[in-house]
Amino acid sequence: MKARKKVLKLMVMAAVVACFLAIRAAGSSSAQKLTLRDNLGRAVEVPSRAGRILSLQPEITRIIVALGAGDRLVGLDYFLRRDDHLFKIIYPEQARLPVVSKPDDSVNKEAIAALSPDVIFASPSELLVPDSIQRALSIPVVALSSQGSFGRLLEEIDFVGRVTGLEARAKELVDYFLENMTAVVRTTSSVPSKERPKVYLAFWSSLVRTPVSYEPVNAAGGDNVAAGLLPSFTGSPGTVVTIEQILKWDPDIILVHGNFLPRERQVTVQQVLADKRLSSVKAVRKGQVFYTFGYWYWWDPAQVAVETLYLAKIFHPERFNAIDLEAAGNIIFEKFYGQAGLFSKLCEVLAFHDWIKKKQ
Amino acid sequence: MTGSRRNNKKRFLHVFLLVLPLLLFVISLGIGSYQVSPRDLVRTFFSTISPSSYPDIPPVYRDVLFRIRLPRLLLAMAVGAALSVAGASLQALFKNPLVNEYILGISSGSAFGAALSLVFLGRSFPPQAAAFLFAILAVLAVLLVAGRGESTSLISLLLTGVIVSAFFSALLSLVEFFASPYVLQALFFWLMGSLSLAGWKDLAISLPLVGVGLAILLLYRWRMNVLSMSDEEAKALGVNVRRGKILVIFMATLVTASSTAVVGIIGWVGLIVPHLVRLMMGADNRLVIPLSAATGASFLLVADGITRVVSPLEIPIGIFTSIIGIPLFIVLLKKAKRVWL
Amino acid sequence: MSIRIEDLTFGYKNFLLRVDKLGFLSGRITSIVGPNGAGKTTLLKCIGAILPIKKGMLFIDGKDIALLKSHERARLISYVPQEHGSAFNYLVLDFVLMGRAAYVPLFSVPSKEDVHIAEEALEFVGLGNFAERTYAELSSGERRLVLIARALAQQSDILLLDEPTTFLDPKHERGILDLVRKLALEKEKTILFTLHNLEMAIQYSDDMVFMKGGEVAASGKAAEVFQEPLLEAVYEMEMKVIEWNGRKIVLR
Numbered sequence: 013m014k015a016r017k018k019v020l021k022l023m024v025m026a027a028v029v030a031c032f033l034a035i036r037a038a039g040s041s042s043a044q045k046l047t048l049r050d051n052l053g054r055a056v057e058v059p060s061r062a063g064r065i066l067s068l069q070p071e072i073t074r075i076i077v078a079l080g081a082g083d084r085l086v087g088l089d090y091f092l093r094r095d096d097h098l099f100k101i102i103y104p105e106q107a108r109l110p111v112v113s114k115p116d117d118s119v120n121k122e123a124i125a126a127l128s129p130d131v132i133f134a135s136p137s138e139l140l141v142p143d144s145i146q147r148a149l150s151i152p153v154v155a156l157s158s159q160g161s162f163g164r165l166l167e168e169i170d171f172v173g174r175v176t177g178l179e180a181r182a183k184e185l186v187d188y189f190l191e192n193m194t195a196v197v198r199t200t201s202s203v204p205s206k207e208r209p210k211v212y213l214a215f216w217s218s219l220v221r222t223p224v225s226y227e228p229v230n231a232a233g234g235d236n237v238a239a240g241l242l243p244s245f246t247g248s249p250g251t252v253v254t255i256e257q258i259l260k261w262d263p264d265i266i267l268v269h270g271n272f273l274p275r276e277r278q279v280t281v282q283q284v285l286a287d288k289r290l291s292s293v294k295a296v297r298k299g300q301v302f303y304t305f306g307y308w309y310w311w312d313p314a315q316v317a318v319e320t321l322y323l324a325k326i327f328h329p330e331r332f333n334a335i336d337l338e339a340a341g342n343i344i345f346e347k348f349y350g351q352a353g354l355f356s357k358l359c360e361v362l363a364f365h366d367w368i369k370k371k372q
Numbered sequence: 373m374t375g376s377r378r379n380n381k382k383r384f385l386h387v388f389l390l391v392l393p394l395l396l397f398v399i400s401l402g403i404g405s406y407q408v409s410p411r412d413l414v415r416t417f418f419s420t421i422s423p424s425s426y427p428d429i430p431p432v433y434r435d436v437l438f439r440i441r442l443p444r445l446l447l448a449m450a451v452g453a454a455l456s457v458a459g460a461s462l463q464a465l466f467k468n469p470l471v472n473e474y475i476l477g478i479s480s481g482s483a484f485g486a487a488l489s490l491v492f493l494g495r496s497f498p499p500q501a502a503a504f505l506f507a508i509l510a511v512l513a514v515l516l517v518a519g520r521g522e523s524t525s526l527i528s529l530l531l532t533g534v535i536v537s538a539f540f541s542a543l544l545s546l547v548e549f550f551a552s553p554y555v556l557q558a559l560f561f562w563l564m565g566s567l568s569l570a571g572w573k574d575l576a577i578s579l580p581l582v583g584v585g586l587a588i589l590l591l592y593r594w595r596m597n598v599l600s601m602s603d604e605e606a607k608a609l610g611v612n613v614r615r616g617k618i619l620v621i622f623m624a625t626l627v628t629a630s631s632t633a634v635v636g637i638i639g640w641v642g643l644i645v646p647h648l649v650r651l652m653m654g655a656d657n658r659l660v661i662p663l664s665a666a667t668g669a670s671f672l673l674v675a676d677g678i679t680r681v682v683s684p685l686e687i688p689i690g691i692f693t694s695i696i697g698i699p700l701f702i703v704l705l706k707k708a709k710r711v712w713l
Numbered sequence: 714m715s716i717r718i719e720d721l722t723f724g725y726k727n728f729l730l731r732v733d734k735l736g737f738l739s740g741r742i743t744s745i746v747g748p749n750g751a752g753k754t755t756l757l758k759c760i761g762a763i764l765p766i767k768k769g770m771l772f773i774d775g776k777d778i779a780l781l782k783s784h785e786r787a788r789l790i791s792y793v794p795q796e797h798g799s800a801f802n803y804l805v806l807d808f809v810l811m812g813r814a815a816y817v818p819l820f821s822v823p824s825k826e827d828v829h830i831a832e833e834a835l836e837f838v839g840l841g842n843f844a845e846r847t848y849a850e851l852s853s854g855e856r857r858l859v860l861i862a863r864a865l866a867q868q869s870d871i872l873l874l875d876e877p878t879t880f881l882d883p884k885h886e887r888g889i890l891d892l893v894r895k896l897a898l899e900k901e902k903t904i905l906f907t908l909h910n911l912e913m914a915i916q917y918s919d920d921m922v923f924m925k926g927g928e929v930a931a932s933g934k935a936a937e938v939f940q941e942p943l944l945e946a947v948y949e950m951e952m953k954v955i956e957w958n959g960r961k962i963v964l965r
Contacts, residue, residue, distance in 0.1 A: 095552055217558035220568050220686055241685060252561075252686035254568060255440050257405040259432060269554075278558040289439040289571060292432035378845075468800050591820035598814045600801050604763045605794055609867065610787025610815030654847070655801035658822055 046174055051136040051164070052155045054143070058131045059152075061177035066129035068113045070096055071310035072156060073133075075169055077103045078185060078313070078348045081176045086127040087112045097273075097361045098312065102349040121148050131175055158311045160249055162193065162227050165313055185313065188347055192317045193231060196324050199331055200233030209234045209327050212263035212295070215306055216250055217278035219287070220258075223249045226306075228316060229267075232323035237261040255289055265326065266295040270303025274363045302326055303364075314348040318355065385652055386659065393449060393669040400445050400677050406436045413437060444570040446579070448676045448689075449669035451567075451635055452645075454582045454627035456668025459642025460649070460660050461589050464596035465620045466529065469650070472643040473628045475533035479637050480540035481510025482629040487544055487559055491551040500577055503633040507625045510536050565636035565690020567676055578630045585627035586665060592619065593661035600657070638672070638690045640697030645671055648700075714774045714789065714870040714903050715739045716760060721769035723759050730755050730927045732769070737920070739870075742897050742904045744914040744935075747924035748948055753907040754795070754875050756924065760905065761792040761873050773871070787815035791864035795875040797856065799848070805859055806844035809835055812866030827866075834865040838892060854885035861892065865900075872896065874906035878913070886910070890917045911963050915939050923947050 046060050065084045067073040070092050076085060077099075088109045092099050099106060112123040119141060124132070129151060134142045136155035146153040154175075158165035166186050173182020211234040213222050222238045226249075229236045238261075243249045268279055281301050290296045305319040318341040325332040341355030351357075359365045402410050416433040419426035455473065462476060463469045473479050485506030486499040493502070518532040548556055598611050599620070606613050631638070645668045646660060653659045672689070675696060679687040716737040723730040730752045737743050745753045758764040760771065762778055771778045773789055781789070791812070812834065813827040823831075835841055838858040843851070851859065857877060864872055874893065878886040890913060896902045908914045914921060914935075921938050923930040925947045931938045939961065944952045953964040 091553065216561070217554055218561050218569070221557075221561065252566075252568065252688075254405050254680060254686050256436060256680075259436060259440070260406045262432075272552070272554045276552050276554045278555065287571075289435055291439075292430070292435045464801070588820075594817065594822040595814065595819070597803065597807065598811045601799060601811065602794070602797070604758070605792075605797065606814075607763050607783065608761055608787065608790075608792035608794075609811055609863075610784040612783045650801075654807075655803045656807045658807075 048154065048171060048174070050142075050155045051157055051159075052139065052142060054155065056146075056152050056154050058154060058175050060174065062130040062175050064127070064129045065131055065133070065176070066112070066124060066127060067133040068119065069133050069135045069157060069310075070099070071158060071312070072168060072172060074099060074102065074310070074312055075172045076176065079169075079173060079176055079178045079181050080350075081172075081178060084176065085109060086129050087124065089113045095272075098315075098358055101354065101357055101361075102351065119145060121145060124151075125149050133172075158307075160223060160226060160307050160311060162231075162316075165311055165316065166190070169313065185348060189313055189317055192344065193320065196320050197231050200231065200324060200328065203233045203328060203331070207328070209264035209300075210237050210261065211235060211265045211267060211327075212237050212258055212261060213267045213269075213304075213306070214279055214284065215269045217269070218252075219279050219284065220255060221250055221252050223307075224251055225249050228320040228323055231320050232327050234265065234323065234327045237263050258290065259293060262293055263295050264298075264300060266290075266293070266301045267304040267306070267323075268301065269306040270362075270364070271305050271307075272362065300326075314345045314355075317344050382653065386663070389649070389652075389663050389670075390666050393666050393673060396670050396673040396677070397445055397449065400448075400673050401437065401441055403677050404436065404441060404680055406432075408433055408436060439571070443572050443575050444567050444676070445673065447570040447575055447634065448567055448672040450575075450579055450582045451631040451638060452641060452668035452670070452672030453586060453665040454631045454668075455638065455641040456645035456664040456671070457586055457589050457661055458624035458628045460646035460657070460664040461592075461596060461620050461624045462642075463646060464600040464657055465617060465624075467600050467602070468529075469647065470643070471529070472640075473624070474537065474639060475514075475530060477510030477514050477533055477536040477540060478507045478625055478628050479632065479639070480537040480544070482507035482625075482632040483563060483637055484540045484544045484547070485629070486633045487547050487563070490559055490562070491547050491555050498577055498633075500581060500630050500633040504626060504629040506540070507629040507632075508622070510540055511621055511625055513539075562636045564688035565638040565693075566686060566688045567635055568686045570634070574634045578634045581630040582627045585623045585630070589620070589623050589627070590661055590665070592616075592623075593657045596620065596657040596661065636688075636690060638693050640693050641668055641671060644693075644697045644700060716871065716903070716905075717772040717775075718760070719770045719772070721759060721771065722767050723755060723764055724767060728752070728755075728927060730759065732756065732929055735922070735929055735932060737903060737905060739903050740897065740901050741919040742893065742906075742917060743920040743922060744918035745905065745907045745922045745924060746909070746911060746914050746947075747930070751924040751947075752927040753924050755927075756922075757792075757873050757875055757905060757907055761790050762786055763792060784815040787867060787869065789869050790871040790873060791867035791869040793857075793860045793864045793872070793874040793877060795877075795879065797860060802847045802849045804844070805835065805840065805846050805848060805851070806831060808848050808859055809862045809866050812863040815867060830868070831862075831866045834862040835859075837865060838862045854881055854888070857881065857885075857889055858892070861889075861896075865896070870901075871903045871905070874904070876907055876909070878908065878910065886913065893917065911939075911944070912961065915961050 044060055045057050047055055047057050049055055063084060064086045065076060065081065066087045067076060067085065068089045070089065073085065073092055076082060082103045082105065086109070088106060088111050090111050090113065092106065093111050110123065112127065113119040124145065132145060132151055132153045134145065134153050134155050136157050142153040142155040156168050156171060158168055166189060169182050169186050173179045211229050213226055213236065215221055215223055224238050224241045224243050226236055238251065238253065241251050243251050266284055268281055268284060270277065281303055284290060284301045285296055285299065295301055304323060305315050321335060321340055322337055325335060325337060338356060338359070342353055345354035346352055402413055408416070412429065412433060415426050416429050416437050419429040420434060459472050462473070463471050482503035485502035485504070489497045489499045489502035513536045514532050517535065518528045548559065551559060595611060595616060598606050598609050599613065599616050603613050646664045649660050649663045649667055653663060675689055675692045679689055679692055718732050718735040721732040745756060747753055755764065759766055778786060809831040810823050810827060813823050813831065817823050817827060832844065835844060838861055840855065840858055840862065843855070848856065848859065877889050877893065881889065893904055893906065894917060897904050918935050920933065921935045922932040923938065923943060930947050931943050941952060941954050944954070950965060955962050955964060
């Protein structure tokens, strides 16, 4: 049983890598142009060394900065300007960029035309927007989003690497990410299934909204209780469950989306712990309710890597005791964004320290 | 002979409709993702009186029964009754069985108000108050634009309602635009109309407000017959029409806004339920108002029960009432010999 | 009960009703006649306080009607509208019961006593076994009767009827007017009605008021005021009144 689980885990990781490599091979590259298939299944012909890039997708924008192509960005979306605390730290030059859209909502095509980008990255969650921009402006639009999948996240890095001509840096980051994940999975895959905690995730500002798959939980050696349910929101793996269902699952651990400023949190750990309806749930009885980063509008590769470590420490403290999360986080974030002490800074802004330190 | 048989049938229906919500309430207590046998449910109930005599009842049973199902069912009943009675009352007042809280902008006004307080005022300000404030504003706007008095045709009322609703929807979109994504998610979830988060805390504010509004509308039920006549007739019959209108609009808005603030927009109940009751019982508001309350409570209990039985997922009840309500409405329209009974 | 009007004005956009002095005597039937747009219905509605009087006073048995509350006024005057359309199809008894609105407390429902009064009113107009029917099932003549029964249930001394016979065939027209007379005789009501049919007006009323252009052209005992010159002046056309079998017939 134990061995099978281990094999299974390794197979999953192998599948992620294989899938990713297959995608990498699939793009046919000519001298100047690449044809790539995006997350909407559209074949898009893009320049291989784009000089002017517009990203309307926060996740991609940060990857562009991580690859060292931040100076090629010509515009921003509203989300990055207002809500993305990380982005402001890793790319202070953002202040000079004009805002041309609000993700998923409204796109100012004329403003985009005025910026004359060579390529545009958009979110696939608004199905018609990428084609509509592409048709109107004759600028290639690529719709990409990781939607919480490791494989797709790595695919994005690779993709952006090829569009920017920074393949070597992209490969470096992909390898680094895989290396980190493999290190965690190597330990967690040896955990007997009985010791894997049942985990419930309260995401998206609601106690009853939960993702049907969240890979960091599995990688960190836990089981998502909602795994296997059908997602009820297109473009996201989220669904809504009843409170009774949570009682029925009786999770060992409840994780709450904590990826935002404390004052913006609609569901807090304190609330969950004080919720009398949940008082018989094991996680609440034993005080096993924590914030986690979670994906919000985007996933950040550095943050996901840190989160997996963080969850591993919560799920299996005895096995991951040796890891100093803040130190490890700073190393990972520096690898991606080239700034020392970046994770500490982020913790400061988002008040992560309160809950990270507690688990140290 | 036939008359008395008709009366007997009517009397039976009357009692049946009044008892139905209680019956459904008891049945619904036994329904949910967390399986508890009926026998255990009864024992759980008694175990709160003397916990020592039922040592084998796990505390989780009590939580399921008293902290999850009970408040949820009570909220479903309160909201169902509130929306139905508000619908029936407004229909009498505007002398038109097609009027509902949507047309009058109450839904969009209270949605905007609640969203505003959720996004910008945080949890400190009860959303019910903001919902009520803007719902009243919306109704007043509709009445002002559509013109008061006798000349208000349904068409002008409908058009104005659409315009005012559109205006408040635009304001709502503006709020959404400026909301941080984190709050926005909470807002979307609430707007879809769901009973899933019902707890005693939500009930503590909304239940008394709905209760007061319902009680006043119920006591006022017969006078709504008179108010459903033309304003001139009602005046000649000795009713203070102005005061009556203010009272009914105020109370109907209060109960609708208090419901909307907690559960979001649950549509069609206020139109379907009074229609159903009138088809069965006739137009007399002495019967229509109380039986709409009972039938509305039953309707939401059934709708909610179905969503809870169908899957462990939470299907927003607002979607559900529309899916049940609209085809039913069409069937009723086709069946009724006289269109507006 | 007697009605006295002093210096009354009421105006729409391009219509003005002006009545200096006008009285209606207790227990009599008065018909208000005149051409279309003369202000007959407006005068009736002003008396019933359905339309707000702009200026002037209206006394009922010496009491200023403006000082009365809605329900107090409704106990003195009831009004039978020309036509009634409702989106809701009430039972005839429920419909007549609405006449008790001035007596039923605000947050209450009609008592057994009220129901009894409504049933009696239905009986009086000859629709005793129509109680359980719905209003929509009725013929237009029956509907007029139900409207009258509702006013009757109001138990007021003064009864105002607006064109009670329009769209009715001669037989039903006569039926309604006979009922009106019966109300005056048996229930001692003071009755005012507007009418287009001059022959019926003179036949069924004690007093008459002639209106033209928002003003009272003449008023008084029916037999005295009903004269050819007045008719011709009011209606602006040639008219001839002839007597046949003691009844006045108008040729035009």
